[in-house]
Amino acid sequence: MARSFPRPSRGTALVTLLVVGLLGGHALRASPGGDLSNHYTDHLRHMAESQALVERGFDLYRQPYGEAARGLFPCPEHEGLFPDRTAPYPPLGLLLHWPLGALERAGYLAPATAHRWMTLLWLAVGLAASGLGLVLLRPHGRWALAGGALLLVPALVGSGANGFYDVAFMLAGTGALLALRGERPATAVVLLGVCAALHFRALVFAPVGLWALLAAWRAGKGRALASGAVAGVLVLTAAASAAALSGTLETIPADSPVHVSHLLRGKASPPAFLLLALGVFGYLLRHRYLWAALTVLTGALVALMDRSHGYWHVLPLVVPALVLAAERPASAPPAPRLWWAAWGWALVGALIAFRYPLTPYWQWLVDVMRGRVV
Structure with missing residues (x-):
């Protein structure tokens, strides 16, 4: 006898549709920098900071961003992001940005694609x-x-x-x-x-x-x-x-x-x-x-x-x-x-x-x- 599965409720279907719509709409409308407002830069900076943390260790916390992340990315959108400031974020938070940053840096993802993802x-x-x-x-x-x-x-x-x-x-x-x-x-x-x-x-x-x-x-x-x-x-x-x-x-x-x-x-x-x-x-x-x-x-x-x-x-x-x-x-x-x-x-x-x-x-x-x- 075939096993029957309960049908999703109307509320569940509506929420699922809304979530998929938000994610899809964001993927289509996001700026080349990845964000929806085409204004803020934290994620771009954290992607570079994560590379600096892996390669240069805790020097990241003792040097301003412009020095700590120098030369890590060919993409100009990771440059000039408050270069005189240090990075007051714990290692785990920064490392969450490392995989996509590494894929962009290695050339496996185009910059705009990595930023949007x-x-x-x-x-x-x-x-x-x-x-x-x-x-x-x-x-x-x-x-x-x-x-x-x-x-x-x-x-x-x-x-x-x-x-x-x-x-x-x-x-x-x-x-x-x-x-x-x-x-x-x-x-x-x-x-x-x-x-x-x-x-x-x-x-x-x-x-x-x-x-x-x-x-x-x-x-x-x-x-x-x-x-x-x-x-x-x-x-x-x-x-x-x-x-x-x-x-x-x-x-x-x-x-x-x-x-x-x-x-x-x-x-x-x-x-x-x-x-x-x-x-x-x-x-x-x-x-x-x-x-x-x-x-x-x-x-x-x-x-x-x-x-x-x-x-x-x-x-x-x-x-x-x-x-x-x-x-x-x-x-x-x-x-x-x-x-x-x-x-x-x-x-x-x-x-x-x-x-x-x-x-x-x-x-x-x-x-x-x-x-x-x-």
């Missing part, structure tokens, strides 16, 4: 992170999903489509939250180790790492020690690059409106941002959402440390809402006012910290509509 990869990762985020938020009702659809998804899709690999640490972190909700804390610990090894903005997930370690220890000391050891090795790779960067971060101007240096100069944005963070922290803590409250503080810390700013830098501000969704079972969801607090933090905090006309979540689309797409 690079951003297509990050768009796919952004879509995957969006999907996991919505799965996490869905049991908590319309307020959780509304914020996810209006803030989380566009930020992830826009970041990925323009070559910002921040979507990778968001994918790992959101996967860890789903593992915690599914009572698999050892898996969460390893995923959070990967998250930390990918990007410095993954610091926002530090409270979730403590939560996962405590949950793993209660579930079984053996597995907790094993997963903690794996995560520890991954975190050490990021710590080693941070140590190598010591003294070179001043090559990146402190242009972020809420960078800590502006706090010391008496400007208004940093204290306003801090007061907002402390207010939301206190509100969530009062309602006993400890891990979401702590994540507000680490998100604020990331923003205060971030020397530059762009719409993709906003992603740490949406993490508290994801933690809020994971912290309690769906049978006891947060009240609507708690979702207003979490999404309000993401929205108002972004306006203070990034000063974009529509908020950073949709700024990439504004750039595209203004005609930057070739």
